[in-house]
């Protein structure tokens with residue numbers, strides 16, 4: 001693929017998380033293969049020695065600095081607009097309609113003038129990896145300290161899971177599937193939603209089990225955390241009339257198939 005075509009595929013929305021371990025792992029969005037990379041290859045930001053892993057010339061910037069600065073600027077605009085509309089010395093909580101209107105317009109106009117790169121430091125370099133299983137383009141950003149993954153369009157991900165399962169073999173007798181969420185104090189009040197091949201299987205509460213069946217030989221099970229909308233997926237094989245047990249450890253969203 002020519003370089004420009006790859007660049008234009010780079011996602012625009014990113015989810016940044018700190019790197020806690022000596023390796024990072026992510027899922028191929030196309031085939032859900034789990035990909036792992038040693039963190040230290042990103043630490044220096046140098047070109048990597050990993051096959052099919054290339055650094056793009058783009059970066060992920062955190063944008064909170066931009067928002068805060070535009071907000072502060074809007075507050076100042078609000079203050080002066082308020083004094084101008086209501087006269088000097090008028091309490092700031094009175095006659096707010098017009099000043100708020102002016103401040104909101106100011107905020108909208110001001111925001112693009114603060115480039116995110118000014119406040120996000122150097123940014124996190126975006127890498128492109130050709131999945132060694134399906135050759136799909138996988139994009140992620142890592143500088144050794146932070147990992148950024150594209151914020152996927154959820155409907156699209158579920159659709160892709162559905163398509164993948166539909167391509168697999170149809171089982172004569174359905175296979176039983178159960179997922180058990182291990183009891184844990186962490187996140188105990190938080191719900192987890194379970195999807196099988198893109199279909200909503202319901203809510204999985206702390207310490208509980210959900211039972212369902214599948215008629216596909218290859219399946220993708222996805223858990224979606226209510227707390228922060230993060231997801232994790234596992235691909236598993238099912239045999240006719242067999243049963244598959246999956247456990248979920250809430251902390252770290254660790255899915256284990258047995």
Ligand SMILES: [Zn+2]
Nearest residue numbers: 028031131134
């Ligand atoms: Zn793949």
